[in-house]
Structures are given as structure tokens and as C-alpha cells.
Amino acid sequence: MSPLVQPRLINGPYDDPGLILDFRHARRAILFDLGDNHALSARELTRVSHVFVSHAHMDHFGGFDRLLRLSLHRDGPLSLSGPPGFIERVEHRIRSYTWNLLDERSADCVLAVAEFDGTALIRAARFPARRAFAREDATPPDLRPGLVHDEAALFIASAALDHGIPSLAFRLQERMxxxxxxxxxxxxxxxxxxxxxxxxxxxxxxxxxxxxxxxxxxxxxxxxxxxxxxxxxPGQSVAYVVDALGSPANEAAILDLARNADQIFIEAAFLDEDRDIAAARRHLTAGQAGRLARRAGVRRMTPLHHSPRYLDRPDALRLEAEAAFGSEP
Ligand SMILES: [Zn+2]
Ligand SMILES: [Zn+2]
Structure with a gap:
């Protein structure tokens, strides 16, 4: 049974985090996070129909401009979802450019942006290229609680984690x-x-x-x-968890979201021995990531988003996460 999407990390574990979920039998892809995306070809990026951004820290949102630039040549909607305040962030990025060359003859690209509060999509706006990306209010889709996206073949659930600010974790679930x-x-x-x-x-x-x-x-x-x-x-399930404090509340939310997933991509930012630094920066340690993946009963774990402080021993975080998860070294 071949899965509908093929998940792949965009960058190495020390670079900006992000996952591309490429559809095997359609010219289409979904992105989790929108940091540095130069490792993706223009063709891959133009296939993207939906982007889910955990939070607007630069390492998760700095790649917006390249996606927008490529979108200027395509017709149809590009959907972007993020935490509360996300629409304003997108609008600021759009407004930093001059759009006098856009009019009714331009490609009919529309950015459809929505905000998710951990339970529901609470706000939505549209930015049509043919109106020089003027902001229009929109009604967010009314989905089952906990979902940021729903379509015939798959749905995407999300949880809002504490990272000092809300940081969204995602789970793509293919239907049967x-x-x-x-x-x-x-x-x-x-x-x-x-x-x-x-x-x-x-x-x-x-x-x-x-x-x-x-x-x-x-x-x-x-x-x-x-x-x-x-x-x-059964359909494949892929969880993506980044930038979250290792608190009991976050752990419970991550376990709920990732339970029995086929695969989890999870941040392993610091070593357990540096758990105080991890807590102060509101990140997970590699050990926490591995233990969470094991307790959630996921089949495969891929640690990512390593802090550069470990670059002189580049495998340390992966090894700690794998040992905690219980996989072979
Ligand atoms: Zn962050
Ligand atoms: Zn980050």
C-alpha cells in the first residue's frame, strides 16, 4: 500500500527546520514550516498548495519571500496557516514590497491565510495578487475541533504548545x-x-x-x-513537533497529537545535561524528544532542529534522542 505523501526534511538537522510532504501521484506538496527553503527547487516550491507555520520566529518563517515570489506566476490559492497574530505577520511581509505592476491581468494568485488557536481556526484573510495583495476579510473554515485542515484524502490536526509564545505542532493523517x-x-x-x-x-x-x-x-x-x-x-500519519518547552502540559499535548503515528519529526535542540538552558529557551532536549516519541508509540523518529552549540560533536543530539527512543544506535 503506497502512502499518499512522502515526507522529507528540507534541511540538515542544524539548519532551519521544515518538512515537505510531497504527493506521490499529484503535482502537489504541503509544507510544515517556512524557514530557509533554498534546498527545494523552484518546481517543488510551486507545487506547494498548503503551508502550516508553527510560529513566526525567523527560522520558521524566513522563507516566505521566496515562496511568494514563485507564487506570482501561478493561478489559484496558496493557503497559509499559523498561530494567532499570523495574518498580521504575513501582511507585514507583503506590504514591505511595491506592487504597482500587479493588476487584473496578473496571475490570479490568492494567499488565503488563517490563524489557529489550538482548537479552531479563529480568523482568516485573503490577499489577491490582482488587487495588489490588498487584505480582504474572510471566514475561516468551520472544521472539527483540533483540525487546521480537512480534505477528502487527508486531514491535519494541530496543537498549540508553549514556547513562550504559541508554537503549533502538526499531524498529517491520511484517510484510509x-x-x-x-x-x-x-x-x-x-x-x-x-x-x-x-x-x-x-x-x-x-x-x-x-x-x-x-x-x-x-x-x-x-x-x-x-x-x-x-x-x-490504513492511511499514513506524520507528526511534526518543534520549538516547545519540555513541560508536563506540552508533553501531554504532544503525546495526544502524535499517538501511534507512523513517523514523528521532533526537535532535539539541547542535550539532557543542558536541560536548564533548554527550559530557559523553551525548547525540548534530545532525551525528552526520544522519550516522548517512545511514549507516543510512534514507529519512526527523526530528530531535528539542533542547537549550533553542539556542532563540534554533531551526532550527540541524534544519539541521545535515539537512545531515549530505544532504536538501534
Ligand atoms: Zn522558536
Ligand atoms: Zn526554532
Whole structure:
């Protein structure tokens, strides 16, 4: 069962944190955090449809300009979500440039920006390129509590962690995966076509076996297609946790968000021996990261966002996180 998205760290563990979640079968990607993104090609960045920013510290938001610049040539919405105050941060970045060359003939790019308070999207605004990115108020989508994003194939949950300021952690959850067996299709004598998406959506929604699926002039019961031509499996889940104090409240929120995830990308900023510095800067230690990943029952852990103070022993943080997680050295 191939997953819908392929998660990949944008940079090395000592560089700005960020994750790209590339869709395997579509020209599309999602970003967690928007720090330095020069390691991504222009083509990869133009594929980005949604960006989720943990907080507006520069190492998590400094890459906004490059994304905006590439967006000037594309049509359609680019969605950005972040913590309370995020819309104003985006607006300040936009307003620092001169936009006299934008008009109705420009590409129809719209930045759709929303703020998440840990429970719900509380505020939204739009910045259309054809109006020189003038700010327009918008209504935030009304999602299930705890979600920042929801679409047919996946949803994204978020928790607001204490980093002195709110810092959002994210979990992308694919819904049930439905793959097509070409051989099975051929055996049924059915063509490939858009009807397959209808059938896959019906399976995901738990439709009954006798649900009719229309294929051209014909109609076939869903159960027959499911039995011979579709493979169903659980969806992948990917958690992303950065910049958070190792407090009991944060730990509880991280465990809730990351529980049983297939993979977690988690900050390992300081060594346990420097836990006082970590607490003062409101970051996790590598040991805390590894223990949290183990307690959450995740399958794979990737530590990131290392403090440069350990550059002379570059593996120390990873090794401490892995030892606490219990994986092989
Ligand atoms: Zn920070
Ligand atoms: Zn940071």
C-alpha cells in the first residue's frame, strides 16, 4: 500500500527546520514550516498548495519571500496557516514590497491565510495578487475541533504548545488508502477512468457493497469492484513537533497529537545535561524528544532542529534522542 505523501526534511538537522510532504501521484506538496527553503527547487516550491507555520520566529518563517515570489506566476490559492497574530505577520511581509505592476491581468494568485488557536481556526484573510495583495476579510473554515485542515484524502490536526509564545505542532493523517489493481480492473473488463475516484471515495466513506458505480453506460456494484480491483489499507500519519518547552502540559499535548503515528519529526535542540538552558529557551532536549516519541508509540523518529552549540560533536543530539527512543544506535 503506497502512502499518499512522502515526507522529507528540507534541511540538515542544524539548519532551519521544515518538512515537505510531497504527493506521490499529484503535482502537489504541503509544507510544515517556512524557514530557509533554498534546498527545494523552484518546481517543488510551486507545487506547494498548503503551508502550516508553527510560529513566526525567523527560522520558521524566513522563507516566505521566496515562496511568494514563485507564487506570482501561478493561478489559484496558496493557503497559509499559523498561530494567532499570523495574518498580521504575513501582511507585514507583503506590504514591505511595491506592487504597482500587479493588476487584473496578473496571475490570479490568492494567499488565503488563517490563524489557529489550538482548537479552531479563529480568523482568516485573503490577499489577491490582482488587487495588489490588498487584505480582504474572510471566514475561516468551520472544521472539527483540533483540525487546521480537512480534505477528502487527508486531514491535519494541530496543537498549540508553549514556547513562550504559541508554537503549533502538526499531524498529517491520511484517510484510509484505496489503491487500484490494474490486473483486477482488466479481469473485470473495466477501463481506467474518473469513475475510479468515485469508487475510491465510496469505499473511504464506508458505502455498502450494493452501491451502484456508474461506468459509462453501465453500473456495477461497488462490492464487485472492491473485491477484484481495489486494495484498502490504513492511511499514513506524520507528526511534526518543534520549538516547545519540555513541560508536563506540552508533553501531554504532544503525546495526544502524535499517538501511534507512523513517523514523528521532533526537535532535539539541547542535550539532557543542558536541560536548564533548554527550559530557559523553551525548547525540548534530545532525551525528552526520544522519550516522548517512545511514549507516543510512534514507529519512526527523526530528530531535528539542533542547537549550533553542539556542532563540534554533531551526532550527540541524534544519539541521545535515539537512545531515549530505544532504536538501534
Ligand atoms: Zn522558536
Ligand atoms: Zn526554532
Amino acid at each position: 488508502r484505496v489503491n487500484v489493481h490494474r490486473d483486477g480492473l482488466a479481469a473485470l473488463g473495466l477501463p481506467v477512468g474518473p469513475w475510479l475516484n468515485v469508487a475510491k471515495a465510496a469505499v473511504r466513506e464506508g458505502a455498502a457493497d450494493d452501491t451502484p458505480i456508474v461506468i459509462g453506460e453501465a453500473s456495477i456494484p461497488l462490492g464487485r469492484i472492491r473485491e477484484h480491483a481495489l486494495a484498502v489499507g
